[in-house]
Amino acid sequence: MTDSLPSVAPGDSVPAPRDKPLLAVLRGERRPVPPLWLMRQAGRYLPEYRALRAEKGGFLALATDPAAAAEVTIQPIRRFGFDGAILFSDILMVPWALGQDLSFGVGEGPRLEPPLVDHALAALDRVPARLEPVYETVRQVAAMLPPETGFLGFAGSPWTVATYMVAGKGSKDQGETRRYAYRDPEGFGAIIDAIVAMTIDYLVAQADAGVEAVQLFDSWAGSLSPAQFERWVIAPNAAIVAGLRARRPDLTIIGFPKGAGGKLPAYARETGVDALGLDETVDPVWAHAMLPEGMPVQGNLDPLALIAGGEELDRAIDRIIGALADRPHVFNLGHGILPDTPISHVERLIARIRRTA
Helix, strand or coil, X not given: CCCCCCCXXXXXXXXXXXXXXXXXXXXXXXXXXXXXXXXXXXXCCCHHHHXXXXXXXXXXXXXXXXXXXXXXXXXXXXXHCCCEEECCCCCCHHHXXXXXXXXXXXXXXXXXXXXXXXXXXXXXXXXXXXXXXXXXXXXXXXXXXXXXXXEEEEEECHHHHHHHHHHCCCCCCCHHHHHHHHHCXXXXXXXXXXXHHHHHHHHHHHHHHCCCEEEXXXXXXXXXXXXHHHHHHHHHHHHHHHHHHHHCCCCEEEEEECCCHXXXXXXXXXXXXXXXXXXXXXXXXXHHHHCCCCCCEEXXXXXXXXXXXXXXXXXXXXXXXXXXXXXXEEEEECCCCCCCCCHHHHHHHHHHHCCCC
């Protein structure tokens, strides 16, 4: 392990959450320089991450070792000074806690057993204790972060999590799960309801342990028709937001329905999220015109523009900042940072955002 970040000295004042740039913007404040963090900012593009993962021998071993997972969460803060840290974990922790077996094969992606396309949800034995290492990771990170850095937790949204639970693995078009939802909406609804309930408990526990905001990742939201989007994306996310509001009204919630496109305004209005993540396919000019006035947005640089670097990167950054200048804006990517992203390009991005280039 490398040394932890400097701790707060006795007598130093610790900013209240509202004084942290990331949290202030997520709660509706406009700032001339947008706060910045990147999805998947703790990951394979960092040599220090690759070294630690090799030492631990696999993703799940790393994610369930609180000291190691806390170190991974802190690595990009230590290197880049981002305005937000996001918990290092995985969206499939919820189905693991619901009783499916979770594994990460080399070069294969995650696998869940048994797949619910041909096994009953009721046959699973829930193991909520599997989430305890995540909460301990949160506690350790919260004690290590600089006082100005916001701390984000997260969970997968029900539709996206269900696609893995039903098929047992990821897919390009989520066809197996979409067929299942049409064929047996009642059975599929029971899976969604189980994910909703577990996710509320999971995010409340993350908040109790120290996260200050959470993001709901719906990576496969773009695969649904409008009616199915309303039923399997908007309604379950609204239920999660309502559940969180009842138990942790102070918790800030970001919704990220990747690929939603023209359905974004309905998602923003109907789910009750505090802020909305935009993927790289969304025109930020259109988003500013169509989304609720004053709603904070996050995004939406194309991860490939970050890889391209140079003047193309500069122009892309400037377009986004210009389009969203009159709205609370957290600068981020439109999806996760890619493993072959040069560190120097991330440094250029930060410098451009913070007007030091």
